[in-house]
Amino acid sequence: MPPASDSAGLGRARALGFVTPALILIGVFLVFPALWSIYIGLTNYTLTGPASVNPSLVGTANLTGALTDPLFGNSLWLTLLFVLGSAVIGQNLLGFTLAWTLRDARKWLRRITEALVLLSWILPSTVVAYLWIAVLDRDGGTLNLLLGNPATAWLVQYPMSSLVVFNVWRGTAFSMLLYGSALAVVPPSQLETARMVGAGQLSTLRDVVFPHIRGHVLTNTLLISLWTANDFTPFLLTAGGPNHASETLPVFIYQKALGAGQLGYASAISFLLLLVNLVVALVYLRLLRRRT
Template sequence: MTTDASASPPKSKGKNFALLSNRTGAAFLVPAGLLVSVFVIIPFFWVIFVSFTNRTLLGKTALSPEFVGLANYLTLFDPASFFQRGQFGFSLILTTQFVLCSALLGQALIGLILAWLIQTVPPAVKRMVETFVIGAWILPEVVIGFAWFAFLDYDNGTLNMILTSLGLPKGDFLLQQPFWVIVIFNTWRGAAFSMMLFNSAFASIPPSYFQAADVAGASSFQKFRDIGLPLIKGHIVTDLILITMWTFNVFTPFLLTNGGPSYKTELVSIYNYRVAFQDFQFGKGAAVGVIMMLINLAFALIYLSIGKKKTPKT
C-alpha cells in the first residue's frame, strides 16, 4: 500500500490551535493587572472607604480616623446650606451650567460646524487650519491658562490694549464676567478636539454620497443634515461622552480665577480641591470624589444608550 507524499496532513475538525496557552497568556496579563490594581482599583475602593470616615490631614483624625457613616454625604446635601456660595450644591449647579454652555453648546457644536466647513476649502487651507487647531489642543494646559490670564489682565492685558487703541473702555473681565470667561476659555480649547474628531468622521464618508447629492441639486445644509449627521452619529456620541466628562472634571479654570471671585467660578473639581487639599478634610473630599464618579458614570450610560439606537438609513 503506497501513500502520496505530497498529500497534506489531515486537518482536525472543531479544534482551534492557539499560539499561546491560557497559562502563558495569563502570565503576560499579570503586569498590566498589577498596574491597574495598584493605580486604579485599590485607590477607587480606598476613596469610597475614606468617604465614610472623618479623616483629615492634621489632628487626631489624621492617624485614627473614625467611621462616620453617611455624615459626609449628608453634610454635602444639607438643604440649609446646599445652595449657598462655597457649598457643594452651588458648585454642582454651576458645573452643570458650565458643562451645558461649554461642552454641549460650545465645544461639540462649534467643532461640528468647523469640521463641516473645512471640508469645502482648498487642501492647503485645510491643512493650515488643522495645524493651528492641533497646536491649540496639544499645548500644556498651564501654558494656555497663563496665556489667557495675560490676554485678559486688566492693567497690561492684550485685550484691553486693543480696546484702548480702538477708543473703547477697558474691562475687568476676570472680575466682572468670570463665569463666561472660563466658558469661552474652555470652549476655545475643547472645540479643537471635537473638530479633529468630526473632521476624521466626515473624511471617512465615501465621496460618491456627496457627489450623488450634488447631482440631485442638494444644498450644503441638506447634505449635512441628510448624509453627514446620520453617518457620523457614533462619532457624535463618542465626542459627547468624552467632552462631557472632561468638562465636568476640568481643573484648568483654577489658573484663571482660583475659583473666585466669591466662589462664582468654583466648579465641583475646584471645590473638591479646596475641601481636600486646602481645608484638609479628606473624608469630605473623598465623598465629593465618589459623587463625581457616579455623575460621570451616569453621563456615560446615558450617551451609550443613545448610541445603541439604530442609525437611520440614508
C-alpha cells in the same frame, strides 16, 4: 496536546500571563486608589489634627452633608453650565464647523489651521492659563487694549463666561480631528446627489452627513463631557472666585481637601462626581446600543 481554547492559540495559561502585568497595574493605580478614596469618604479624615491620625467612620454623613451643602449645589450647577456651554455645545459645534469647512479647503490652508488649533490643545495648562490671564487682565490686558475699555475685569465680572470661552478655544482641537476623520466615511456620491437635487447645507447635514457620523458625535460628546467635568484648569484662571462664582466641582473638591483640610468630605464629593460620570457613560452606551 489539547487544542487551545482561544482564537490566538495561546491557551488560558499563556493568555493570563500576558494580561497579568496590565491587571496588576490597573489594580495598583486605578482600583486601589478608587476603593481607598471611597473608604476615606466614609470617615472624618482631615489633613491636620487628631482626625488625621485616628479618623473614625461617619458612614454616609459626608454624602448627606454634601447634598445639603449650598456650595456643593452651586458647584454642581456651575459644572453643568461649564460642560454644556464649553463642551456639548461649544467644542462640538466649533469642531464640526472647522472640520466641515476645511474638508475642501486648500491643503496649505487646512494644515495651517489644524496646526494653530492643535497648538492650543497641546500646550501645558499652566502656559495656556497664563496667556489667557494676560489677555483678560483688567490692567494692560490684550482684550481691553483692543476694545479700548480698560475698566473691564473679565475674570472677575464674567468668570464663567470667560471659562467657557477659554475651554472652547482650548478643547476644540479634539472635536475637529475626530469629525475630520468621521466626515471621510461619508460617501461623496451621496453628497453630490444632495447637491444636484438642490438640497441646502442644513438638509445635507441632517439627511446625508449626520446619519453616517452619529456614532462619532456620541463618542465625541461623551469624551469631551467627561474631560470637561473633571478639568482642573479653571482653578489656574479664577481659583473658583470671586465668591465661588466659578467654583466647578474639581475646584470645590480641591478647596475642601487642601484648603479646608476636610479630606473625608472631599473624598465623598469625589465619589459623587464619579457617580455622575458613570451615569453619563451609561446613558451614552444606551444611546449607542439603540443606534446599533
